[in-house]
Amino acid sequence: MSLQGDVEKKVQKAREASRRLVSLNSGTKNRALLLMAERLKTEAGSIKEENRKDMEAAESKGLSKAMMDRLLLNDQRIQAMAAGLREVAALPDPVGEVMRMWKRPNNLQIGKVRVPIGVIGIIYESRPNVTADAASLCLKAGNAVVLRGGSEAIRSNAAIAKILAESAGDAGVPDGAIQFIDVPDREAVMHLLKMDRYIDLIIPRGGAGLIRTVCENSAIPVIKHDKGVCHTYVDRYADFDMAEKICINAKCQRPGVCNAMETLLVHEEIAGSFLPRLGKRLFKAGVEIRGCPKTRALIPGCKEAEEQDWYTEYNDLILSVRVVSSLEQAVEHITKYGSQHSEAIVTSDYAGARRFLTEVDAAAVYVNASTRFTDGYEFGLGAEIGISTNRLHARGPMGLEELTTYKFIIYGDGQIRE
Amino acid sequence: MSLQGDVEKKVQKAREASRRLVSLNSGTKNRALLLMAERLKTEAGSIKEENRKDMEAAESKGLSKAMMDRLLLNDQRIQAMAAGLREVAALPDPVGEVMRMWKRPNNLQIGKVRVPIGVIGIIYESRPNVTADAASLCLKAGNAVVLRGGSEAIRSNAAIAKILAESAGDAGVPDGAIQFIDVPDREAVMHLLKMDRYIDLIIPRGGAGLIRTVCENSAIPVIKHDKGVCHTYVDRYADFDMAEKICINAKCQRPGVCNAMETLLVHEEIAGSFLPRLGKRLFKAGVEIRGCPKTRALIPGCKEAEEQDWYTEYNDLILSVRVVSSLEQAVEHITKYGSQHSEAIVTSDYAGARRFLTEVDAAAVYVNASTRFTDGYEFGLGAEIGISTNRLHARGPMGLEELTTYKFIIYGDGQIRE
Numbered sequence: 001m002s003l004q005g006d007v008e009k010k011v012q013k014a015r016e017a018s019r020r021l022v023s024l025n026s027g028t029k030n031r032a033l034l035l036m037a038e039r040l041k042t043e044a045g046s047i048k049e050e051n052r053k054d055m056e057a058a059e060s061k062g063l064s065k066a067m068m069d070r071l072l073l074n075d076q077r078i079q080a081m082a083a084g085l086r087e088v089a090a091l092p093d094p095v096g097e098v099m100r101m102w103k104r105p106n107n108l109q110i111g112k113v114r115v116p117i118g119v120i121g122i123i124y125e126s127r128p129n130v131t132a133d134a135a136s137l138c139l140k141a142g143n144a145v146v147l148r149g150g151s152e153a154i155r156s157n158a159a160i161a162k163i164l165a166e167s168a169g170d171a172g173v174p175d176g177a178i179q180f181i182d183v184p185d186r187e188a189v190m191h192l193l194k195m196d197r198y199i200d201l202i203i204p205r206g207g208a209g210l211i212r213t214v215c216e217n218s219a220i221p222v223i224k225h226d227k228g229v230c231h232t233y234v235d236r237y238a239d240f241d242m243a244e245k246i247c248i249n250a251k252c253q254r255p256g257v258c259n260a261m262e263t264l265l266v267h268e269e270i271a272g273s274f275l276p277r278l279g280k281r282l283f284k285a286g287v288e289i290r291g292c293p294k295t296r297a298l299i300p301g302c303k304e305a306e307e308q309d310w311y312t313e314y315n316d317l318i319l320s321v322r323v324v325s326s327l328e329q330a331v332e333h334i335t336k337y338g339s340q341h342s343e344a345i346v347t348s349d350y351a352g353a354r355r356f357l358t359e360v361d362a363a364a365v366y367v368n369a370s371t372r373f374t375d376g377y378e379f380g381l382g383a384e385i386g387i388s389t390n391r392l393h394a395r396g397p398m399g400l401e402e403l404t405t406y407k408f409i410i411y412g413d414g415q416i417r418e
Numbered sequence: 419m420s421l422q423g424d425v426e427k428k429v430q431k432a433r434e435a436s437r438r439l440v441s442l443n444s445g446t447k448n449r450a451l452l453l454m455a456e457r458l459k460t461e462a463g464s465i466k467e468e469n470r471k472d473m474e475a476a477e478s479k480g481l482s483k484a485m486m487d488r489l490l491l492n493d494q495r496i497q498a499m500a501a502g503l504r505e506v507a508a509l510p511d512p513v514g515e516v517m518r519m520w521k522r523p524n525n526l527q528i529g530k531v532r533v534p535i536g537v538i539g540i541i542y543e544s545r546p547n548v549t550a551d552a553a554s555l556c557l558k559a560g561n562a563v564v565l566r567g568g569s570e571a572i573r574s575n576a577a578i579a580k581i582l583a584e585s586a587g588d589a590g591v592p593d594g595a596i597q598f599i600d601v602p603d604r605e606a607v608m609h610l611l612k613m614d615r616y617i618d619l620i621i622p623r624g625g626a627g628l629i630r631t632v633c634e635n636s637a638i639p640v641i642k643h644d645k646g647v648c649h650t651y652v653d654r655y656a657d658f659d660m661a662e663k664i665c666i667n668a669k670c671q672r673p674g675v676c677n678a679m680e681t682l683l684v685h686e687e688i689a690g691s692f693l694p695r696l697g698k699r700l701f702k703a704g705v706e707i708r709g710c711p712k713t714r715a716l717i718p719g720c721k722e723a724e725e726q727d728w729y730t731e732y733n734d735l736i737l738s739v740r741v742v743s744s745l746e747q748a749v750e751h752i753t754k755y756g757s758q759h760s761e762a763i764v765t766s767d768y769a770g771a772r773r774f775l776t777e778v779d780a781a782a783v784y785v786n787a788s789t790r791f792t793d794g795y796e797f798g799l800g801a802e803i804g805i806s807t808n809r810l811h812a813r814g815p816m817g818l819e820e821l822t823t824y825k826f827i828i829y830g831d832g833q834i835r836e
Contacts, residue, residue, distance in 0.1 A: 019753065023776045104798055108787060115779070117809055200809050221639065221810050242832040249834035335437065357827045358441045361533070369526060369830025378835065379826070380522055391535055391618050391823045392639050393811040405809045408797070409775045412787025414660040416667035417796065 003183060007191045013176035014119045014144035015198040020174040021142045022116055026093035032171035033089035033136055037082040039167045040132065044078045050155040058152050070126045071153055081132040084383065088136040091382045094400045095142045109411040114404045116142030118200035121192055123214055125150040125206035131160045135178050137385050139168065141403035144177045146199065148192060151184035158182045193218040205386055223394055225386035227313040228258035228341035230371045233330040234274060235347035236267035242368060243346040244278055249370040250344070252285045256315045258387055259342045259374040263310060263320045265330045268294070271323045275299055287317045294323035310337040327352050331359050338362065341389060342371035363389065363396035421601060425609045431594035432537045432562035433616040438592035439560045440534055444511035450589035451507035451554055455500040457585045458550065462496045468577040476570050488544045489571055499550040502801065506554040509800045512818045513560040527829040532822045534560030536618040539610055541632055543568040543624035549578045553596050555803050557586065559821035562595045564617065566610060569602035576600045611636040623804055641812055643804035645731040646676035646759035648789045651748040652692060653765035654685035660786060661764040662696055667788040668762070670703045674733045676805055677760045677792040681728060682739045683748045686712065689741045693717055705735045712741035728755040745770050749777050756780065759807060760789035781807065781814035
């Protein structure tokens with residue numbers, strides 16, 4: 001069978017399963033998730049065996065140490081995957097929720113009800129835990145899933161997906177609900193992206209290159225989880241201790257993630273007193289600082305920021321710093337260079353806080369808190385499949401609710417339109 | 419200036435305006451809508467003048483009578499446009515609504531707030547009233563709009579758009595919020611569809627050809643308002659009088675619209691008694707019937723339905739009819755041939771109604787009512803920009819709420835992530 005035919009067969013199976021998943025009750029879905037967790041643990045040996053082959057192939061290909069570490073599966077990581085599955089089982093089922101129901105003057109009763117999206121394609125890189133995370137969230141929200149992991153983790157992913165699909169089937173989930181594309185060719189992704197007859201949504205998870213490829217080639221709606229060029233603006237009315245604590249946390253607590261701060265903006269009136277002390281703490285924490293001319297005059301050892309720096313998500317212990325003349329200029333900077341992910345102001349001024357919250361256009365806008373909180377768990381929304389940088393359908397943490405859509409149900413007793 | 423440069427300049431202006439529209443208060447927006455309504459009436463003369471030129475051009479091109487009628491603007495139609503603007507002014511402003519707000523254990527207060535989408539491109543055909551309808555809904559929801567109407571109505575649309583944009587400006591709406599692309603070339607649409615840097619959403623309104631062109635060429639998310647192949651299933655437990663009334667209404671009350679019935683499914687147990695009497699009424703109403711073999715045996719004068727008929731949105735007094743052996747077969751038929759728009763069951767059976775509501779996948783699913791109710795006003799949701807046949811973001815009637823997105827606002831007092 002051709003590569004395209006092979007991919008299409010799996011995708012069609014997912015489509016068929018999705019029709020039955022719509023009315024699958026929560027009990028069955030939860031039993032499946034718990035069985036999946038159990039089997040991941042009892043069959044950890046076979047997963048590690050396949051992972052070892054991926055690791056060997058990666059080593060011979062000369063993958064970086066960081067990449068190798070992402071790829072590695074040990075007992076602890078397999079147990080963490082299983083724990084994730086149990087957490088999803090414990091979350092409330094979004095499907096069937098009546099978001100609103102009302103009556104019309106003609107006695108029609110109209111309800112807006114959450115239903116699954118249908119078939120979701122997940123295209124991801126390296127970390128094999130995404131296989132379990134994505135499959136569990138899609139299943140809980142009543143969706144069939146087509147998984148396409150990176151070629152470097154293909155054996156690990158295939159082993160995990162096989163266990164998940166089999167356990168789901170044993171627990172009564174319709175056959176075909178979890179599909180894994182085990183073809184390493186990039187061509188398989190291209191075929192997948194054109195199957196808009198069968199797939200309702202594509203979620204890419206990975207680096208900028210992957211996301212660009214998916215967005216440019218997909219005939220299917222895409223919800224992307226793109227970069228976060230997050231800013232913290234320290235206003236002239238900021239409490240310095242609070243501002244320092246927030247800046248250090250936003251930059252250093254975990255610099256490699258999308259909600260970490262990449263650029264600091266400081267009001268010129270307080271820059272002279274605030275920046276030198278913050279600079280010392282940042283250097284102590286190992287942060288490289290790239291500043292505007294005013295910043296460089298205030299922080300000895302600060303490098304020069306180039307235009308490109310303001311657009312950059314470093315994902316590393318590097319920070320660009322700019323002195324601004326007003327809150328307005330801070331908002332303008334964020335509008336121009338930001339990626340609409342997470343933005344914060346530190347201020348004790350009521351009007352400034354209100355203005356920042358209204359005028360800054362981003363998935364999450366903070367007053368007096370670290371941008372690091374943009375996360376499904378931290379928001380109290382439960383497990384997430386990622387942080388959406390789309391504007392439509394889902395924005396910010398994308399959890400179970402965002403993996404559903406809705407339909408209107410209408411109860412009548414013979415009504416016709418006049 | 420090049421065509422592309424000309425389009426881009428307008429789109430950039432819309433983008434700039436959208437940044438200021440975000441914080442524009444409802445009072446200003448409503449005053450603008452009322453002024454727009456007033457000016458449409460006082461300047462009706464100039465609109466009719468431009469419309470006359472469009473009509474003359476259309477006549478010399480030999481456009482059909484139906485097309486000419488769609489194009490025509492008279493005092494009554496201009497007054498209807500103005501009335502539409504006043505209705506939008508009277509609707510509640512969706513922007514700023516806090517959809518949910520909660521506190522976290524660390525005292526972070528998190529709110530999910532409705533905000534405008536940004537810049538919306540509307541690509542439409544013939545009827546010039548869309549210019550006013552679309553502009554008013556976009557403005558009320560805080561969006562800048564780029565309008566691109568059909569070339570046959572270009573002078574009428576330009577005249578309306580000019581009045582709208584000027585009145586909006588006079589009422590204090592940021593300059594550039596309402597843009598009209600007055601270039602008749604189809605190339606202008608192609609340029610528009612690639613400007614994803616400036617436009618957040620494209621809504622095509624028109625025939626199948628326009629929608630296909632837009633979907634295939636857009637780099638911007640599209641919410642389409644596509645065809646409705648709507649079914650009514652008369653169950654074996656149906657009340658015949660109710661079923662007849664609903665079928666006649668769904669087919670005949672306004673056959674040219676997307677929520678009219680195109681296919682009737684009848685349970686075989688009652689087909690023998692129900693179909694002959696319904697057939698007579700349908701013929702009396704001038705409906706052409708295309709049936710399966712069983713239907714043809716029961717309705718003398720019924721034509722033969724071909725496979726293609728089951729997929730067809732006639733938008734006319736034509737109905738395809740099929741006898742099915744069970745509710746399950748009815749659902750299967752709808753799944754295979756339907757367009758997920760509006761589907762109805764007529765039954766007195768509790769379990770059957772419940773099953774139909776769950777298993778049928780469509781924007782609106784009815785029990786014992788005419789599919790003709792799928793409409794923003796009929797649902798009690800107010801004016802709509804169309805009926806979305808997308809699954810994501812907006813499904814079914816797309817009104818002011820669906821012309822917004824959301825962001826999270828977070829009030830802290832120094833919280834950092836541990």
